[in-house]
Amino acid sequence: MKQYLRIKGKGIWQLCALIVLGVALACCGEIITGVDQPGVATVGQVVPITVHIDIPTVGNGGPDYLIFGFLVPKGWKAAQNTTITYTSPTLGDGNMVLVPSTTLAKNGGGLNWPDDMKKTFGIGGNLIDDMEWVAYQTDKAFTHNGSEIKGDLNIQIKVGADNNDTQVKLGYVITDSGNGFTSDGNGTYYSEKITDCFSVTGGTGDFVDFCHPQLTTINPPKSLDNDYITLTFDGNVTTTALTGADVVYLCATAYTSDGQTIVVCEQTDKTKMVQMPDGSKKYQITFWPKSFFGTTDTQTIIKMDYFITDKTGATKVGYGNTSSPFEYNFKCS
Amino acid sequence: MLLLGTLFGSCKMEKVGPAAEAAKDISGNWKIIKATRNGADLTAIVDFSQFRLNFNQGKYTLVNKVPFLVGQNGTYALDDPKYPFKISFTAGTATPVATAFNFPIVNGARQLTLTFSPGCTNNTYVYVFQKSN
Numbered sequence: 001m002k003q004y005l006r007i008k009g010k011g012i013w014q015l016c017a018l019i020v021l022g023v024a025l026a027c028c029g030e031i032i033t034g035v036d037q038p039g040v041a042t043v044g045q046v047v048p049i050t051v052h053i054d055i056p057t058v059g060n061g062g063p064d065y066l067i068f069g070f071l072v073p074k075g076w077k078a079a080q081n082t083t084i085t086y087t088s089p090t091l092g093d094g095n096m097v098l099v100p101s102t103t104l105a106k107n108g109g110g111l112n113w114p115d116d117m118k119k120t121f122g123i124g125g126n127l128i129d130d131m132e133w134v135a136y137q138t139d140k141a142f143t144h145n146g147s148e149i150k151g152d153l154n155i156q157i158k159v160g161a162d163n164n165d166t167q168v169k170l171g172y173v174i175t176d177s178g179n180g181f182t183s184d185g186n187g188t189y190y191s192e193k194i195t196d197c198f199s200v201t202g203g204t205g206d207f208v209d210f211c212h213p214q215l216t217t218i219n220p221p222k223s224l225d226n227d228y229i230t231l232t233f234d235g236n237v238t239t240t241a242l243t244g245a246d247v248v249y250l251c252a253t254a255y256t257s258d259g260q261t262i263v264v265c266e267q268t269d270k271t272k273m274v275q276m277p278d279g280s281k282k283y284q285i286t287f288w289p290k291s292f293f294g295t296t297d298t299q300t301i302i303k304m305d306y307f308i309t310d311k312t313g314a315t316k317v318g319y320g321n322t323s324s325p326f327e328y329n330f331k332c333s
Numbered sequence: 334m335l336l337l338g339t340l341f342g343s344c345k346m347e348k349v350g351p352a353a354e355a356a357k358d359i360s361g362n363w364k365i366i367k368a369t370r371n372g373a374d375l376t377a378i379v380d381f382s383q384f385r386l387n388f389n390q391g392k393y394t395l396v397n398k399v400p401f402l403v404g405q406n407g408t409y410a411l412d413d414p415k416y417p418f419k420i421s422f423t424a425g426t427a428t429p430v431a432t433a434f435n436f437p438i439v440n441g442a443r444q445l446t447l448t449f450s451p452g453c454t455n456n457t458y459v460y461v462f463q464k465s466n
Contacts, residue, residue: 220371220456226400227452228370228379286378288400297404332453
C-alpha cells in the first residue's frame with residue numbers, strides 16, 4: 001500500500017516555495033535595469049546617458065569592484081572623451097576609472113577586460129567591426145554582504161570625435177571584478193543592454209551606418225592604399241539589377257594625392273568578385289589598392305569611387321542601388 | 334697504494350659545458366605560407382605564391398611585392414647574431430623599420446614570422462615565411 005507524506009497546512013509548502021523563489025531572485029549578479037539615452041545628437045555634443053543598476057548580493061563575498069563596459073565606435077575615442085560618475089545610496093558616490101589594459105578579466109581566459117567583452121558580447125549587433133568596448137571600474141570596492149546595491153552610472157560622452165555622421169547601437173555591460181561574465185547555480189553575474197540606433201549628425205566626414213545593412217562594405221573599415229582591403233557586395237540587402245548573377249565585377253576609379261585619376265573597369269579575373277560562401281549572394285574581392293591601380297611609389301590613393309557590374313560591364317549598381325558610385329576614403333581615423 | 338693509484342688514475346674527468354649557440358642564419362629565399370590581417374586568414378583569398386623575400390649578406394630583396402614592412406630593397410640587421418629579438422629593414426636611405434624576430438623550428442624546418450602594419454597602424458598583419466628551396 002502506497003503511503004504519501006502529508007503535511008498539514010498547504011500554506012507551509014507555498015511559503016517554502018516563496019522563500020526559495022525569493023532567494024533565487026535576490027541572489028547575486030549585477031543587473032542593468034534601464035538606460036536613459038537620447039536618440040539623436042550632433043557631432044561634438046556632450047551627451048548625458050544614465051545607466052540604472054541593481055546589484056543584489058549575498059554574504060561573505062568581495063570586496064570587488066563594479067566593472068562597466070561601454071560599446072562605442074572606435075572613431076569617437078571614448079576613453080579620452082568620456083567621464084563617468086556613479087551615485088548610489090548604498091555604495092556612495094564616486095568616479096568610474098578606466099581599467100588598465102594589463103588587468104586581466106576574471107574568468108576571462110587570459111584576456112583583458114575590453115577583449116573579454118568583445119569575445120563575450122561581440123559588437124552588439126552592429127554591422128561594421130569598427131567598434132570597441134571601453135572598460136571602467138568603480139574607484140572603490142564593495143562587499144557582497146547580503147544587501148542590495150542600487151545606483152546610477154552617469155555618463156558624459158562627447159560624440160563624433162571622428163567628425164563622421166553616424167548611426168550606431170551603443171552597448172552597456174556590467175559585472176564585478178570577482179566574477180566576470182559567468183553564471184553558476186547562484187545566478188548570472190553580468191547584464192548587457194544594447195540600445196536602439198543612435199544617430200549623430202552635423203559632421204563633415206563620411207556617413208557611417210553601423211545599424212543597417214549596406215550594399216557594399218569594406219574591411220578593414222579604416223585602411224590606407226598599402227593595406228589589403230576586402231570589398232563585399234551583399235546581394236541580400238535589396239533586389240538589384242545584379243540579382244541572380246553568378247559573379248560580379250568591380251569597376252573602380254582611384255584618386256591620387258597628385259591629382260591623377262586611375263580607372264580600372266574591366267571584367268577579368270583581376271576585378272572578379274566571387275560568391276563566398278557559394279550561394280550566399282555575398283560577392284567578395286580582396287586586393288592591394290597600390291597594386292590594383294598600379295600607382296607609382298610616390299603616389300598615394302586618397303579616395304576610390306566604384307560600381308559593381310555584371311560580366312558585360314553594361315549593368316552597373318551604385319550607392320544605395322542608384323547610378324551614383326559608392327565612395328571610399330582611404331584614412332585611418 | 335698502487336691499487337688506489339690505479340683506481341683514481343683510471344678515471345678521467347669529463348668537462349661538460351653548454352654548446353655554443355649558433356648565429357641565426359636567415360640567408361636564402363623565403364615564401365609566405367600563411368598571412369593574416371587583424372587575425373583573419375588571408376592565405377586562401379590572396380595570391381602570395383609569387384612573392385619572395387631574399388636575404389643575402391646583409392641585403393634583402395623583394396620579388397613580386399606585397400604590402401610589407403618596407404616597399405623597397407635595402408639592408409637588414411638582427412639586433413644580436415645569436416639571440417636576436419628584433420630584425421630591422423632599411424630601404425635605401427629611409428629610417429630603419431624594426432619588428433620582432435620569431436624564428437621557430439616547426440616540423441623540422443625554420444619558420445620566420447613577422448608582424449607589421451603597412452597601412453593604418455590599427456591594421457596588423459602577420460606573415461609566416463618558410464624557405465622556398
